[in-house]
Amino acid sequence: MGTRARSIVGIAATLSALSLLTGCSALFGTPRDENGRVTETSVIGSTDLLVGDCFSFVDGSNNSEAEVTPCENDHAYIVIGQGELSSSEVDSAGSLQNAVSAACADPFADFKAAAAEGTKPDQEFIVSTKEVDGKDVTSYHCVATDAPAAG
Numbered sequence: 084m085g086t087r088a089r090s091i092v093g094i095a096a097t098l099s100a101l102s103l104l105t106g107c108s109a110l111f112g113t114p115r116d117e118n119g120r121v122t123e124t125s126v127i128g129s130t131d132l133l134v135g136d137c138f139s140f141v142d143g144s145n146n147s148e149a150e151v152t153p154c155e156n157d158h159a160y161i162v163i164g165q166g167e168l169s170s171s172e173v174d175s176a177g178s179l180q181n182a183v184s185a186a187c188a189d190p191f192a193d194f195k196a197a198a199a200e201g202t203k204p205d206q207e208f209i210v211s212t213k214e215v216d217g218k219d220v221t222s223y224h225c226v227a228t229d230a231p232a233a234g
Contacts, residue, residue, distance in 0.1 A: 113151055124152040130211045132224055136162045146209070154229075160207070164190030164225035173221060183208050187225035194227050204228045 114123040119133065126141055129149045137154040138161075140146045152158050168182050176182035191206045198204050209224040 121151050121153050124150060124156065126150050129209050130222060130224070132162045132165075132209070134162050134165055137229060138162075158230075159228060160226045161194075161229035162224050163187075163194045163227050166223060167215075168221045168223065170219055170221075179210065179221065182221070183210060183223045183225075186223060190225045191227060202230070 113121055113125055113127055113131075116122050119135065121136060126148055129140070129144075129147055132138060132149055132151065135154075136149075136151050137156070137158040138149040138151045139157075139159040141148040141150055150158075154161070164187055166186055168186065173179050173182045176185060187206060187208060191204075195204055204227040207226045207228075209226060211222050212219055213222060214220070
């Protein structure tokens with residue numbers, strides 16, 4: 084490859100890298116303030132959501148991706164709790180559904196009690212399994228339907 088071709092390839096690679104870095108929250112994580120609140124709308128994996136995140140599922144993603152946004156923006160859900168369950172905790176609850184429902188019961192009761200009068204939030208879950216120290220662990224997110232705060 085000649086010097087001119089190498090220069091063009093080098094410039095193209097540099098421009099490509101810069102375009103990836105510009106405003107790309109995927110490389111640097113979700114933009115958040117010092118209190119952990121989302122400051123810019125971005126798309127992340129649903130299992131990367133944090134408690135307090137307001138979001139809507141991305142259409143066509145089979146709920147695997149979420150558009151997280153500042154809570155004053157339009158959104159459908161809010162994460163109200165999260166945690167992990169061991170295989171033995173799932174087994175002792177009788178099923179994954181029972182274990183996650185039990186783990187999310189208190190956060191949902193608290194959220195429901197604090198909801199605006201006349202609203203009736205629904206509860207949903209985001210569940211995934213990962214291996215930690217050679218053991219399967221079930222991660223869960225307790226999610227409630229939500230609307231932007233009136234401002």
